[in-house]
Amino acid sequence: MAVSYTTRPFITAAFTALLALTTTLPARADDTLTVFDWSGYEDPAFHPAYVEKYGSSPDFSFFGDEEEAFQKLRSGFKADVGHPCSQSVVKWREAGLLEPLDTSRLTNWNDILPGFKSMKDLMTSADGTAWMIPFDWGNTVLTYRTDKVKPEEVASLKAFADPKFKDRVSIGDNVDDAYALASLAIGVKDWTTMTDAQFQEASAFLRDVHKNVRLYWTDNTDLSQAMASGEVDLAWAWNETAVTLQADNVPVDMKRDTTEGLSTWVCGYVRLKGGEGSEDKTYDYLNAITDPAVASYMVESWGYGHSNAKGMASVDPKILEEKGYADVDKFTHNTLFQAPMPTELRQKMIAEFEKIKSGY
Incomplete structure (x- = not known):
């Protein structure tokens, strides 16, 4: 923060020097x-x-x-x-x-x-x-290279686990987005009521997805570079990814109308x-x-x-x-909202996702 002082003519040289020194000290x-x-x-x-x-x-x-x-x-x-x-x-x-x-x-x-x-x-x-x-x-939504993937190939979120996309998939290194994807894929729209059986089913889906994963992205830059270079063709991504890639004329689009929906x-x-x-x-x-x-x-x-x-x-x-x-109502239609969930369930998700990423 800038500091301003008014110096009167009769202030001593020593005091002036002291004031000058205080302005150079690190900010608190x-x-x-x-x-x-x-x-x-x-x-x-x-x-x-x-x-x-x-x-x-x-x-x-x-x-x-x-x-x-x-x-x-x-x-x-x-x-x-x-x-x-x-x-x-x-x-x-x-x-x-x-x-x-x-x-x-x-x-x-x-x-x-x-x-x-x-x-x-x-x-x-x-x-x-x-x-x-x-x-x-915003959303976490299926995002794909339109020059390499046909819309009908990604009509369902189950495409993430389809062997045809082996080594061409990316999802976030983010437990919330991962289990939002898995919850939707097994038909769960409200993860706050997820049963243990549904949790096991969702985890099994993520294990199948893991077989196809080329990259677990941690920020949009990593994912955007991978999609722009052709390393990744199918991603579970935030709105930002498609928007920034489209601005660079990369043939990418979001698939908002998958059978199971998207996450908000x-x-x-x-x-x-x-x-x-x-x-x-x-x-x-x-x-x-x-x-x-x-x-x-x-x-x-x-x-x-x-x-x-x-x-x-x-x-x-x-x-x-x-x-x-x-239309905000349309925006959130057929969506899993990432609402606060029971702490115990989220801890289970965190532990299980670490195992899945390690191949277990």
């Missing part, structure tokens, strides 16, 4: 802001009001998936703001990793899409305490307990990322929806139609 920890995030979200276009006010973006540290982030935070890693998704909020809160949000300091709190406000345990707990402000939402998720920002940075900057950042002006950029350039209802309403209708957001 409580004058900084560290955001713990997915790679890519450091993009200044997601928080232009923050950059305008402070002259630069906050500091960022990155994680590959939410379980990695959870374990790192539990081991003592310090950051001020984190970016978990719907299925992890309860777990992070119950583990004592979060600080409540002061909604009176959140300029855009009342403009969050109504559907998010009604979701149990997403934004607030039963006692009304606010824990997360939603930011982005919402992610947002939380205050992390033990953060040593500026509380003022924390709220300035949360207000910047939920500013309605950010919505157009998010939808057009990343293919994701923005949480601010006013922002989404301001996006060019042609762009909303092109990206699939013109």
